[in-house]
Amino acid sequence: xSEKADQxxxxxxxxxxxxxxxxWQHVAGxxxxxxxxxxxxxxxxxxxxxxxxxxxxxxxNRLGPNRVGPFGLFQPIADGxxxxxxxxxxxxxxxxxxxxxxxxxxxxxxxMGFAVLPMGRxxxxxxxxxxxxxxxxxxxxxxxxxxxAGWSSRNKYSLLGAMRAVAQMISYEVPLLLSSVAIVxxxxxxxxxxxxxxxxxxxxxxxHWYVFTPWGFAGFVIFVIASMAETNRSPFDLPEGExxxxxxxxxxxxxxxxxxxxxxEYVGMFGISGLGVTLFLGGWSSPLxxxxxxxxxMWFFSKVMVWICFFIWVRGTLPRLxxxxxxxxxxxxxxxxxxxxxxxxxxxxxxxxxxxxxxxCSAVLIVVYxxxxxxxxxxxxxxxxxxxxxx
Amino acid sequence: xxxxxxxxxxxxxxxxxxxVLLKNLVHCALAVTAAFxxxxxxxxxxxxxxxxxxxxLVYIGAVAILVVFAILLTRGSETPExxxxxxxxxxxxxxxxxxxxxxxxxxxxxxxxxxxxxxxxVPAVSVQQxxxxxxxxxxxxxxxxxxxxxxxxIGAVIVAMHEKGDAQ
Numbered sequence: 001x002s003e004k005a006d007q008x009x010x011x012x013x014x015x016x017x018x019x020x021x022x023x024w025q026h027v028a029g030x031x032x033x034x035x036x037x038x039x040x041x042x043x044x045x046x047x048x049x050x051x052x053x054x055x056x057x058x059x060x061n062r063l064g065p066n067r068v069g070p071f072g073l074f075q076p077i078a079d080g081x082x083x084x085x086x087x088x089x090x091x092x093x094x095x096x097x098x099x100x101x102x103x104x105x106x107x108x109x110x111x112m113g114f115a116v117l118p119m120g121r122x123x124x125x126x127x128x129x130x131x132x133x134x135x136x137x138x139x140x141x142x143x144x145x146x147x148x149a150g151w152s153s154r155n156k157y158s159l160l161g162a163m164r165a166v167a168q169m170i171s172y173e174v175p176l177l178l179s180s181v182a183i184v185x186x187x188x189x190x191x192x193x194x195x196x197x198x199x200x201x202x203x204x205x206x207x208h209w210y211v212f213t214p215w216g217f218a219g220f221v222i223f224v225i226a227s228m229a230e231t232n233r234s235p236f237d238l239p240e241g242e243x244x245x246x247x248x249x250x251x252x253x254x255x256x257x258x259x260x261x262x263x264x265e266y267v268g269m270f271g272i273s274g275l276g277v278t279l280f281l282g283g284w285s286s287p288l289x290x291x292x293x294x295x296x297x298m299w300f301f302s303k304v305m306v307w308i309c310f311f312i313w314v315r316g317t318l319p320r321l322x323x324x325x326x327x328x329x330x331x332x333x334x335x336x337x338x339x340x341x342x343x344x345x346x347x348x349x350x351x352x353x354x355x356x357x358x359x360x361c362s363a364v365l366i367v368v369y370x371x372x373x374x375x376x377x378x379x380x381x382x383x384x385x386x387x388x389x390x391x
Numbered sequence: 392x393x394x395x396x397x398x399x400x401x402x403x404x405x406x407x408x409x410x411v412l413l414k415n416l417v418h419c420a421l422a423v424t425a426a427f428x429x430x431x432x433x434x435x436x437x438x439x440x441x442x443x444x445x446x447x448l449v450y451i452g453a454v455a456i457l458v459v460f461a462i463l464l465t466r467g468s469e470t471p472e473x474x475x476x477x478x479x480x481x482x483x484x485x486x487x488x489x490x491x492x493x494x495x496x497x498x499x500x501x502x503x504x505x506x507x508x509x510x511x512x513v514p515a516v517s518v519q520q521x522x523x524x525x526x527x528x529x530x531x532x533x534x535x536x537x538x539x540x541x542x543x544x545i546g547a548v549i550v551a552m553h554e555k556g557d558a559q
Contacts, residue, residue, distance in 0.1 A: 098421065130518050133444040140452020144424060147459055151417060163463070166456060173452075190518050 002293040006121055009036070009297065033125050037114050044301075045266045046076035052312045059316035083259035091252050095152040102149035103253070103260035109141040110264050113271040118193050120284045120297030131192045132184065135275055136177060139230065142268060143169050149261070150249035161248025164323055165232055165239035171330040172229035172236075178338040179219040179226065182345040183210055183279045192275075196283030207289075209282040214361040215345040218369075220280040222338050224310075227272045229330070231265060234315035238323055273307040274300075333372065340368055395436050403429030416462050424455040441518050 004011065017029045050065075054072060057064030065072035090099055116131035118124040128134055143166050150162020184190055187198045201208045210216035229236040240248035250261045277283060281303050284296035321329065344361050351357035406426030410419045427450040434443035479485070525533055 095415075095418075098418070128440060130440050130444055133441065133448065133518075137444045137447035137452065140448050143456055144421075144451060144459075147456065148421065151459075151463070159463075163460075166460075170453065170456065188519075 002295070006295040006297075008295070009120070010122055030125070037125065038111065041111070041114065041267050041270055042263060044270060044305075045263055046080075048266055048270070048308050048312075049079065049262075050076050051309065052315075055309070055312045056316045059313075080259070083256055086255035088255040088257065089252075091154060093154045094252060095154070098148050098152035099252075100257075102145050102152060103257045103264065105145035105148065106142055106264035107260055107267070109138050109145065110268045110271060113138040113268075114274070116192055117271070117274045117278060118196050118283055119274075119300050120295065123284075123297060124193055127193050128191065130190045132180060132190045132195075132275075132279075135192075135271075136180075139268075139272070140173065142264070145264075146249055149253070153249075153252035155252055158249050158251045161239045161251070165249055168229055168232070168236060168239065168323075168326060168330075171327055172226045172334075175222050175330065175334045175338045176226035176230060178335075178342060179222040180275075180279055182215055182219050182342050185342070185345055186210070186349060192278050192283075196278055196285065199282040200285040202289040207282055207285055207287060209280065209285070211280040211282075213348070214358065214365055215341050215348055216280060218337065218341045218344070218365050220276075222334055222341065223276050223280065225334060227276060228311065228314065229326070231269045231272060233269065233311055235318040235321050236326055237315075238320055238326065269308065269311060270304060273304045273311075276307060277303040333376065337369065337372070341365070393436075396433075399429055399432045399436060402426075403433065417459065420455065420459045420462055423458070424451055427451050427455065438515065441516075441521055 013029055013032050016032060017025045020028050050072065053075065054064035065075040068074045068078045090096060113135050115125045116128055116134050124131075146165050146169070147162050150158045150160075150165070153159075183195060187195045189195065199207065199209050206212070211220045228234075232240055240250070250258060253261060277300065284300040286292050286294060286296070286299050344364055347364075348357050348361050351360065403426050406422050406424075406429055409422035410426060413419045413422060427446065431443045431446040431450070434446055
């Protein structure tokens with residue numbers, strides 16, 4: 001019974017496709033999967049937008065949207081109707097072709113990344129040998145579209161926002177890729193399906209997820225930081241902060257194009273959360289061996305939603321980083337830690353099984369992290385916090 | 392020569408032509424990005440998965456951004472006051488040199504194609520084989536490329552630093 005629930009989407013697809021002649025079945029199956037992906041993720045996007053507004057509102061001691069439907073549940077529908085019916089204003093001197101193509105390119109590149117994510121047992125759209133590389137290639141293509149958006153608007157604020165966003169994205173791309181390289185090293189394959197299968201084993205009931213190893217945990221932390229910076233999420237959202245640059249690179253976009261940018265950003269968040277879940281949190285495998293009755297796709301989507309809630313939580317909690325603080329953080333702190341993580345992962349692999357490698361690897365990582373952090377803080381002369389109250 | 396090959400070739404050639412014929416410099420940079428994409432699709436059509444995705448990741452994700460930043464930071468994207476044509480005055484010499492290079496390259500490619508053994512099936516190269524080749528047979532070129540990149544990075548930092556020192 002749980003087998004059928006686990007594979008229910010595959011069985012449904014096979015049943016629907018069996019109505020067609022044999023020559024068309026493969027293409028129709030692929031098309032059906034693509035339609036499902038393009039339908040499910042914008043639905044999750046609507047849910048995430050609502051969650052964000054309500055969550056941020058509660059964290060800021062106010063109610064979020066609560067007028068449209070019970071507890072504001074129909075707010076995304078209202079947002080969608082608003083963005084579809086707003087006038088599409090293009091500035092007179094803007095570059096019309098590039099202005100039009102920028103949101104299109106962003107959405108296309110972002111949706112392509114979902115083709116290689118394994119969303120459940122046997123539920124990956126394309127099983128490539130180098131699927132991790134494909135995902136990163138699609139992520140890198142989004143930077144071009146951000147630059148196109150900022151430059152084509154012929155607006156100083158847009159251009160500044162675009163340059164800042166692109167600089168931030170290329171800086172954090174290196175820790176993002178390097179922290180995944182440690183995973184590739186331990187699995188021995190670039191294929192995301194194999195990475196999940198390597199994590200789908202249980203010892204004493206606990207899973208072999210990579211986040212539960214010292215180098216995996218450090219890599220996970222670095223991946224979370226880098227993924228927040230890649231998707232321009234707070235606290236790295238200087239390029240699009242409302243109090244900074246009007247709206248950064250999408251200042252001159254209104255109506256449906258703005259909705260496309262918004263969609264692209266959130267779906268990109270889903271994509272990179274999906275990748276992080278696949279690499280570090282075991283993809284579709286369940287946390288305990290006994291919980292395998294719950295379908296695998298339910299585990300995958302739950303983990304992705306937990307990651308999104310974590311993003312929203314961090315947005316409501318931490319203040320924004322300034323551009324130079326952000327770049328310093330990337331090149332002087334995160335990148336050396338990532339390189340050290342690679343070395344520690346190699347040490348782990350060559351030390352052989354046993355408790356000694358746990359102790360040595362954890363000790364090296366913790367000492368260097370604490371040492372580097374303390375030395376940076378001492379350089380900047382941070383003392384204990386002092387409060388001044390109004391008299 | 393399948394349909395896919397002709398379509399991809401059309402995209403690449405159109406992108407490359409647009410990159411030299413357009414007036415706006417940033418448009419040219421975006422057109423050369425389209426040419427890079429065409430090359431990546433060509434690699435993928437030849438079943439070289441790693442080369443294709445690495446082309447997208449490196450060329451479109453990094454080199455194109457670099458080209459665009461260079462154009463922006465050196466103010467090459469301002470439209471010129473009087474309309475200079477896209478063709479330079481020495482176009483005949485340029486055409487002769489380009490034709491000569493193309494002739495040499497074409498001769499070399501056609502010569503080598505005649506000498507290849509006829510293989511029954513294209514060997515599928517997996518990423519693992521590429522990795523083993525890089526670490527085994529080609530480890531010396533790998534290290535030299537790493538040295539080259541380090542030298543380039545240090546050089547870039549020194550050039551940028553000296554500019555700041557002069558301003559002060």
